[in-house]
Amino acid sequence: MNRESPFGVTRDGLPVTRYELATRANIRIALLDFGAVIHEWMVPGASGHIADIVLGYDEVSGYENSTTYFGAVIGRFGNRLAQGRFELNGQTYQLATNNGKNHLHGGEVGFDKRLWQAQWHSESCIEFSLDSADGDQGYPGRLQVTVRYELSDEGELTITYGATSDADTIVNLTQHSYFNLSGQLSQPMTDHLVQIDADYISEVDAGLIPTGQLMSVTGTPFDLREPVLIKDCIHKPHTQLTYGGGFDHNYVLNHANQGLRRVGEVFHPASGRKLIVATDQPGMQFYSGNFLDGTERGKGGLAYPKRSGLCLETQGFPDAPNHPDFPSVVLRAGERYQTQTRFSFVAQMRRSDY
Structure with missing residues (x-):
């Protein structure tokens, strides 16, 4: 049976609905049609205790x-897009700048601030759609977007992004959940182990804009090719960590031309929860919640202090339109953009090799 419930109204008086997907694996996910948000993600640990492992709000106003x-x-x-500008087909486009002098995450009113249309495909699969007008935030072309969330009986969440445009444009969709596998959402997640299959990161400048150079992770705190405790690497001296205030970098994922493949994992030893990430994308932003400061009041009135959640944003490379050597993010008129990311959970006790 489809599970839907009211989740309040926007400041414009539009109703927001909460949708729930459930599985036999005791994993439950709640979604909102505002921002196509993952609002709640209930996951069992090794002891069987089920907890919510994503940061969020109890009210629409929080997300707004x-x-x-x-x-x-x-x-x-x-x-990010440097200076909020990019060139396409010989024309320069100026986008909204909402991150200092740069463009971040779609602009001042990105897709996270829109009300999407929802359509059930089954009790375990729902699709959200959005129509973005030509000129929206400065982007060319009318873009029609879909995001499908499908939860398997085993508890795997597959996210399929699709888009078409009536004019050449750029597209780079991702999911911005903040994970804390402990289920203690106001606690630091620095006791998590992270592993990412990447030999390089995109080097950034002080404004977190890619320089165009790829930096080898070998011999640096960014080497996560084997599981590493976040607290053991995040405070090590390195200019790139200083720029980000921690991790806020695009990992250049290995085997980029091999389609959907496992690219990394996060493990919380105390609870036994492990998150495995698979994607067909060339990059993944590992963000360690550096700009959270405790002023945000989230679910149940909890404060979300610095590093209380981490993000694994599968993506095309940041500022890609301004770096010809980066994988293309151009969507040609009449063609279809489609990418897929899968999040899988397992519960296990801590292994001795950690």
Whole structure:
């Protein structure tokens, strides 16, 4: 049976609905049609205790007013674009600048601040759609977007992003959930182990804009090719960590041309919860919640202090339109943009090799 319930109204008086997907694996996910947000993600640990492992809000106003993008679908372009500008077909486009002098996560009113249309495909699959007008936030072309969430009986969440445009444009959609696998959402997640299959990151400048150079992770705190405790690497001296105040970097994922493949994992030893990420995308932004400051009041009135959640944003590379050597994010008129990311959970006790 489809599960729907009211989740309040926007400041414009539009009703927001909460949708629930459930599975036999005791994993339950709640979604909102505002921002296509993942509002709640209930997951069992090794002891069987079920807890919510994503940051968020109890009211629509939290999502409307926040600049943290909790749980939202990001678009048209996830991550940063230098100066809010890019060139396409010989024409320069100026986008909204909402991150200092740069464009971030789709602009001042990105897809995270829109009310999407929802359509059930089955009790375990729902699709959200959005129509973004030509000129929206400065982007060319009318873009029609879909995001499908499908939860398997085993508890795997597959997210399929699709888009078409009536003019050449750029697209880079991603999901911005903040994970804390402990289920203690106001606690630091620095006791999590992270592993990412990437030999390089995109080097950034002090404004977190890619320089165009790829930096080898070998011999640096960014080497996460084997599981590493976040607290053991996040405070190590490195210019790139200083720029981000921690991790806020695009990992250049290995085997980028091999389609949907496992690219990393997060493990919380105390609870036994492990999150495995698979994607067909070339990059993944690992963000360690550096700009959370405790002023945000989330679910149950909890404060979300610095590093209380981490993000794994599968994506095209940041500022890609301004770097010809980066994988293309151009969507040609009449063609279809489609990418897929899968999040899987397992519960296990801590292994001795950690």
